Amino acid sequence: MGIVMWRLGGERFRAAAVAWGPVAGPFKIAVAGEPRNRDLYFHALAPFATDLSTAVRAAADDRVARTRGSRTDRLPANGLQLVVANRSTVGALGLLGRYLAYLSDRSGVSPDPNLMEAGKHLRFYARHSRTPGQALIVPLDRLLSEHWATLLSPLEQANLAALDAQIEPGRGVHAFEASAAAERIARIGPEPTEDIDRVTTELVEAFNEDRAGSVDPAVVTPLLEPISAHYRALVEPVWALIGRSVSRERGLPAAPSVAGRFESDREAFGRHVDWVSDGGRYRTTDTPRQAAMTLRRLEQARSRYEAERAIEDPACMVPYLLDADAIRGTVTNLNEDHRTVVRVRAVQRPLLTLDTDDPIVLPAGKKLWWTAAAHDAPWEVVSVTRHAAGSRAVLMLTTVARNDRLPALRGRATFSTLRTRSEGFPLALATAPPWTHQPERPPAAPEPIDAGDAETPAAAVDGSAVADPEAYR
DSSP states (O other): OEEEEEEOTTOTTOEEEEEEESTTSOOEEEEOSSTTSHHHHHHHHHHHHHHHHHHHHHHHHSEEEEEETTEEEEEESSOOOEEESSHHHHHHHHHHHHHHHTOOOBTTBOOOHHHHHHHHHHHHHHHHTTSTTOOSEEEHHHHHHHHOOOSOOHHHHTOHHHHHHHHOOOTTOOHHHHHHHHHHHOOOOSSOOHHHHHHHHHHHHHHHHHHTTOOOHHHHHHHTHHHHHHHHHHHHHHHHHHHHHHHHHHTSOOOTTHHHHHHHHHHHHHHHHHHHHTTOOOOSSOOHHHHHHHHHHHHHHHHHHHHHHHHHOHHHHHHHHHTTSEEEEEEEEEETTOEEEETTEEEEOOEEEEEESSOOOOOTTOEEEEGGGTTSOOEEEEEEEEETTEEEEEEEESSOOOGGGSOOTTSEEEEESOOOOOOOOSSOOOSSOOGGGSOSSOOOOOOOTTGGGGSOOOOOOOGGGSSOGGGGO
């Protein structure tokens, strides 16, 4: 499912327009007209919330069994993948999800349950987007900048149109000229530029004047047409850009580690849907213990992701070779019958001799993992000596020999500090946090997130037209 979102200037929790649908297919669009009005806002978002919740439930209902040891879990066979134009849209969807997930009753009337369910889903996707290597929500600016080498700076890469023009500038057009032109005319969202916000303000003011305070759909719907046409014109080029980008990336071969990472995505997706179906609520702020566990999980995911990239892409291994965190060379000798003493007992531990092309400096005892078995036991550096123009390193396997643990004699092999096996907490976390993490008195309960929705929005102020413009800086 693709999603394009536009916000009003200065309204971080308000979606002025949301477009959604299958990538490269037709899209639906929801426009509230006056998103600061609770009734109009919820009525406009209801179709989007219903479609999102239905798609999430449908994806989660199709389950397959996964057995690990004596434990069997039922994971979703797939997960609903959301595709957005940029990382700013991910943040905007997260704020929208946080707003919708914690709605309160107003005058004894409960909000549409689909709105709150969709809010929980969006909040989950935004939080899961922090996991390195995840593919449940895909911001295309990040995806393209990781897949393609361009001359754009990190700031310029945030513009999806400029990035797309660098990759496919068109016949006879220089990539720089194509990107510059795309950057000038592109409107990606979710934040409006000044010219867009100026037009939107005029349309919203006219809409509010014409509806005269009415929220009756029979009155409001015909009046929405100018605003809907305004946002549809903004969404259409972005939607085409998303479809073109996804089609191009699908033509690239997937890395071997993608399947394993997406299995972790499906596991997280299944846990989330089960939690929501059981009536669970996410905390707005993590406890100290939850924060520690989340940080540890993200650090492990980052280490695993970087290791898998370097192992599968020789170019990504270069920084580790330069920093002496990896060595590459030819296996000139392999002694599978070597024995050493481990805990007063002689055991078999293979010895390997690796001749490197360049000189290396490694301390004895340093542990390195063979890239073809980075999930398994490490090798330990026994010695390093000069040899011809490079070095000769002797490594010892720290476990018993097995065919899948030994590189081929006379073949090229790479050993590094990178490993792909996740490690658990070395020590169990305390159930109760330390006293230093506790406030002296409990904080006051926060007011509902939508407490100010009934208030009339303040009129816009043009700072350049007032006597003291500095008052608005």
